Amino acid sequence: MAFRICVIGCGALSTRAHGPSYRRYADRHPDVELAACCDLDAARTEAYRVAFGFGRAYVDFRAMLDTERPDAVCLMAPVDKTCELSCAVMKMGFPLLMEKPPGLDREQCMKMIAAAEASGVANQVAFNRRYVPLVRHLKQDLDRRCPPEDIQYLRYDFFRMNRRDQDFSTTAIHGIDTVRFLAGSPYRRIRFRYQELDHLGFGVANLYLDCEMASGAMAYLDFCPVTGVLIERATVNAYDQTWFLEIPLWGAFDAPGRLLCVTQGTVTEEVDGGLLEGAEQMHIASGFYDENASFFDDLRAGRRPVGDIRSGLQSVEIAACLRSRRAEYVAAT
Numbered sequence: 001m002a003f004r005i006c007v008i009g010c011g012a013l014s015t016r017a018h019g020p021s022y023r024r025y026a027d028r029h030p031d032v033e034l035a036a037c038c039d040l041d042a043a044r045t046e047a048y049r050v051a052f053g054f055g056r057a058y059v060d061f062r063a064m065l066d067t068e069r070p071d072a073v074c075l076m077a078p079v080d081k082t083c084e085l086s087c088a089v090m091k092m093g094f095p096l097l098m099e100k101p102p103g104l105d106r107e108q109c110m111k112m113i114a115a116a117e118a119s120g121v122a123n124q125v126a127f128n129r130r131y132v133p134l135v136r137h138l139k140q141d142l143d144r145r146c147p148p149e150d151i152q153y154l155r156y157d158f159f160r161m162n163r164r165d166q167d168f169s170t171t172a173i174h175g176i177d178t179v180r181f182l183a184g185s186p187y188r189r190i191r192f193r194y195q196e197l198d199h200l201g202f203g204v205a206n207l208y209l210d211c212e213m214a215s216g217a218m219a220y221l222d223f224c225p226v227t228g229v230l231i232e233r234a235t236v237n238a239y240d241q242t243w244f245l246e247i248p249l250w251g252a253f254d255a256p257g258r259l260l261c262v263t264q265g266t267v268t269e270e271v272d273g274g275l276l277e278g279a280e281q282m283h284i285a286s287g288f289y290d291e292n293a294s295f296f297d298d299l300r301a302g303r304r305p306v307g308d309i310r311s312g313l314q315s316v317e318i319a320a321c322l323r324s325r326r327a328e329y330v331a332a333t
Contacts, residue, residue, distance in 0.1 A: 009076035010039035010048035131287035148184035148215040163225035166203035185215035
């Protein structure tokens with residue numbers, strides 16, 4: 001039997017990152033059927049269908065799911081619609097991969113967790129940095145060489161150009177989640193500082209997070225949306241070892257990325273992102289293909305996907321603190 005995939009949301013990110021990933025996955029797995037796609041804009045849906053090889057196009061997601069009965073549903077919706085649509089899909093009984101964030105605050109995230117647990121359906125949040133090949137290489141290196149309690153310090157620099165978002169928290173959540181992923185530990189406490197840039201627009205600000213992890217590591221994150229360069233870089237310190245990571249993104253200064261491990265002043269490992277498979281295709285280098293493939297592979301093998309909604313709860317809580325300009329976050333005990 002074919003493994004049938006349906007997609008809700010055919011906008012810019014879906015077209016640029018996810019559509020090529022579905023097509024690649026279907027090309028590599030002859031038993032996979034790209035059954036249907038859906039968007040409120042009929043013309044956009046039809047263009048998406050043709051571009052990526054889906055069978056049918058819909059403007060009503062309920063009609064699509066009732067008719068197609070897919071094995072997997074992928075949701076790329078506006079942030080303010082993610083909770084409502086995710087709960088509806090899961091209540092209908094369909095396994096769901098949803099774009100981040102899983103809700104705007106703890107209340108929405110818990111509502112989605114309740115819908116998932118009541119229906120029993122598999123679910124995964126698309127935090128694509130967890131699947132960037134260079135990030136995964138670093139994570140594997142850390143897991144192999146040092147347990148979380150041996151990590152002393154992490155830094156994450158998250159710079160953008162001319163991003164005058166009133167609410168940058170739904171983008172900053174990527175860095176928040178990636179640090180937690182690399183540390184192998186949740187946050188224990190965070191102190192926030194804000195450099196408001198009101199002359200550039202309401203809500204525009206640099207955001208600084210001084211963090212203590214439950215493992216004992218310290219972390220510092222800075223989110224600067226109106227700089228002269230687009231980068232995401234991570235630094236990790238352990239005893240006698242330091243890792244420097246440059247993450248490849250669309251239009252990033254550091255693309256195709258690089259990972260260095262330095263031991264007592266000597267480079268002991270270097271990974272050139274340009275030499276990895278698919279380096280020239282950013283939907284692969286930026287982790288979108290692997291996050292989708294991981295979800296589909298887990299469903300086809302009868303495994304529960306890694307990275308479910310609950311795994312993103314703390315990242316959502318912290319992002320909500322940024323939105324409301326909180327001074328401090330302390331994890332519940």
